[in-house]
Amino acid sequence: MTTDPSGVSTSVDQSTLILGIETSCDETAAALVMGGHDVVSSVVSTQIDLHARYGGVVPEIASRAHLDTLNPVVARAIVEAGIAESRIDAVACTVGPGLIGALLVGVAAAKSFALAWDVPFVAVNHHEAHLYSAFLEDPNLQFPLVVMLVSGGHTMLIEMRGHGDYRLLGRTVDDAAGEAFDKVARFLGLGYPGGPAMDREAKRGDPTAIAFPRAMLHEGLDFSFSGLKTAVMNYVRKHPDVSSQDVAASFQQAVVDVLVAKARRAAREVGATGLVLGGGVAANSLLRDRFLLACQEDGLRGFLPSLAMCTDNAAMIAAAGWYRLRSDGPSGLDTGASPNLRLFD
Amino acid sequence: MSKRSWRHTYDSDSDSDSDSDSDSDSDSDIVLILGIETATEQVSVAIGGHEGVLGLFEVCRGRRHAEILTPAIQFLVQQADIELSEIGVVAVDVGPGLFTGMRVGLASGKALAQALKVPMIGMSSLDLLAFPLRHSDRTIAAVIDARRGEVFYCLYRPVPGGVQRVTEPRCGSVDELVAEVVARRDDLLCVGDGALRHREQIEAELRCDFAEQFLSRPSAAPLVQLAHAKALREEWVNPWEIHALYLRAPDAQINWSTRASAVPGAGLS
Numbered sequence A: 001m002t003t004d005p006s007g008v009s010t011s012v013d014q015s016t017l018i019l020g021i022e023t024s025c026d027e028t029a030a031a032l033v034m035g036g037h038d039v040v041s042s043v044v045s046t047q048i049d050l051h052a053r054y055g056g057v058v059p060e061i062a063s064r065a066h067l068d069t070l071n072p073v074v075a076r077a078i079v080e081a082g083i084a085e086s087r088i089d090a091v092a093c094t095v096g097p098g099l100i101g102a103l104l105v106g107v108a109a110a111k112s113f114a115l116a117w118d119v120p121f122v123a124v125n126h127h128e129a130h131l132y133s134a135f136l137e138d139p140n141l142q143f144p145l146v147v148m149l150v151s152g153g154h155t156m157l158i159e160m161r162g163h164g165d166y167r168l169l170g171r172t173v174d175d176a177a178g179e180a181f182d183k184v185a186r187f188l189g190l191g192y193p194g195g196p197a198m199d200r201e202a203k204r205g206d207p208t209a210i211a212f213p214r215a216m217l218h219e220g221l222d223f224s225f226s227g228l229k230t231a232v233m234n235y236v237r238k239h240p241d242v243s244s245q246d247v248a249a250s251f252q253q254a255v256v257d258v259l260v261a262k263a264r265r266a267a268r269e270v271g272a273t274g275l276v277l278g279g280g281v282a283a284n285s286l287l288r289d290r291f292l293l294a295c296q297e298d299g300l301r302g303f304l305p306s307l308a309m310c311t312d313n314a315a316m317i318a319a320a321g322w323y324r325l326r327s328d329g330p331s332g333l334d335t336g337a338s339p340n341l342r343l344f345d
Numbered sequence B: 001m002s003k004r005s006w007r008h009t010y011d012s013d014s015d016s017d018s019d020s021d022s023d024s025d026s027d028s029d030i031v032l033i034l035g036i037e038t039a040t041e042q043v044s045v046a047i048g049g050h051e052g053v054l055g056l057f058e059v060c061r062g063r064r065h066a067e068i069l070t071p072a073i074q075f076l077v078q079q080a081d082i083e084l085s086e087i088g089v090v091a092v093d094v095g096p097g098l099f100t101g102m103r104v105g106l107a108s109g110k111a112l113a114q115a116l117k118v119p120m121i122g123m124s125s126l127d128l129l130a131f132p133l134r135h136s137d138r139t140i141a142a143v144i145d146a147r148r149g150e151v152f153y154c155l156y157r158p159v160p161g162g163v164q165r166v167t168e169p170r171c172g173s174v175d176e177l178v179a180e181v182v183a184r185r186d187d188l189l190c191v192g193d194g195a196l197r198h199r200e201q202i203e204a205e206l207r208c209d210f211a212e213q214f215l216s217r218p219s220a221a222p223l224v225q226l227a228h229a230k231a232l233r234e235e236w237v238n239p240w241e242i243h244a245l246y247l248r249a250p251d252a253q254i255n256w257s258t259r260a261s262a263v264p265g266a267g268l269s
Ligand SMILES: [Zn+2]
Pocket: A126, A130, A151, A279, A280, A311, A312, B269
């Protein structure tokens, strides 16, 4: 890629090397990605241990850790890539949504790297980056695609009609799926973070033991998980001797049934060629199995990013940054953080 | 891209493998310093060296540190007719101050230093407030507003060429500050936004005077001046070793319900 004197990139191609930076929540991450899909290096430093005792992410602790960790993480991403940093063509960074103080550390650093290396800075929407995690492993996915984004903050079904061309098909009307996992896990005393703990516990339980409600299963493409969470709590209060493994397995089955049913319906309604799963909950093993099975049955191309690419990472930021740079050009050095940034108007 | 390494930034050997065409033997002892200061509501950037401050940018409205800082650095460097690759040291205000804004300056400074492969010098915001008052004959109290009825403060005495701390920087109530000064029986010169905010209370209890309003925020101008002296003694560190001076622990006792509603995406990614 070349840069003219005004700083506008004149070509973004398969050799364009982008440094991605991600600090929106509790992972400090940096990655080098070439051509929007070739992951040259990806380093993630998780803060889970720092937050575990509080049962959730403490924003001020997250911001402090990002500030102390980001420089070594970027240095490692460059060293592991084995590429001279003078080859970096642009710096992409999450500007939102996320924790304001945490985002600002990444944005401030990313703009400074771009300024010092005299390369473009690219602002990236964290949710858009999750959509692009699929393209890291297969850049030739055919549109239209339906992407199900399930995380601690969001549960969304998105139609991807082209690069940067999205339509919201459905979303949660109350709790996000990951939030329900965290809350139920804490209620069952499984610790933090809730997702992996619940996954482990559920493997030893009977998913048919308790018939928890599948809210809105047959209506539209929106989701609701707050009633399910309440049902679990009521059931456990009424049956204090119930096996927490059976509760976890039955709860997880109810969530996965709803997620998979809605994803299939969405794909059918828009005539999608494929289904993509993204976000932290996409690491759940039952969801992964059922998702692929459903795609097979419906003759859809099912796409599951690897575990490392489902959870927060900077490779997906660099990938989304490549497409944004190609379509919109560089972002201004006066860009700030947008904690409530949305993917749709 | 500069190929200068940490410890050999200014000797003539390392200049020979630098790409920068402005390097010459006569320039080899020149240390250009970029100073970044964002610990209070102000964004302050300065460039300086042995000639003193060559350029200064300051804005103290809006608390948009991240939006203002990077363009400010770019503008100042251009207007001062300097290439970023000529910068030999990045100096930063490490606090204490307002956490979020202060981290913007620190994260920017650390990234610049890492990318330019130059060392860093960290200075306390309180030292920067006290230094311009070094010609006074009184004890100087640098006081920064810490919100929640508290202040970050430190006491100094003027010495030839500068000021010297007579206490350690700390975070406390105005009452604690007053008690500390009363015990010392000194006449006081107060400086800083914390001193101005709590002026009535301090005035009522102490024999003191207040520095001009325009000196009430730490500035990158004394930062580059102080950092230049340190740079000549090679008292610098790498970006890894620069840490914020918070003086107050994070508020970790946050209950889940407040956080879950206030923080999108907390928990699972
Ligand atoms: Zn995420």
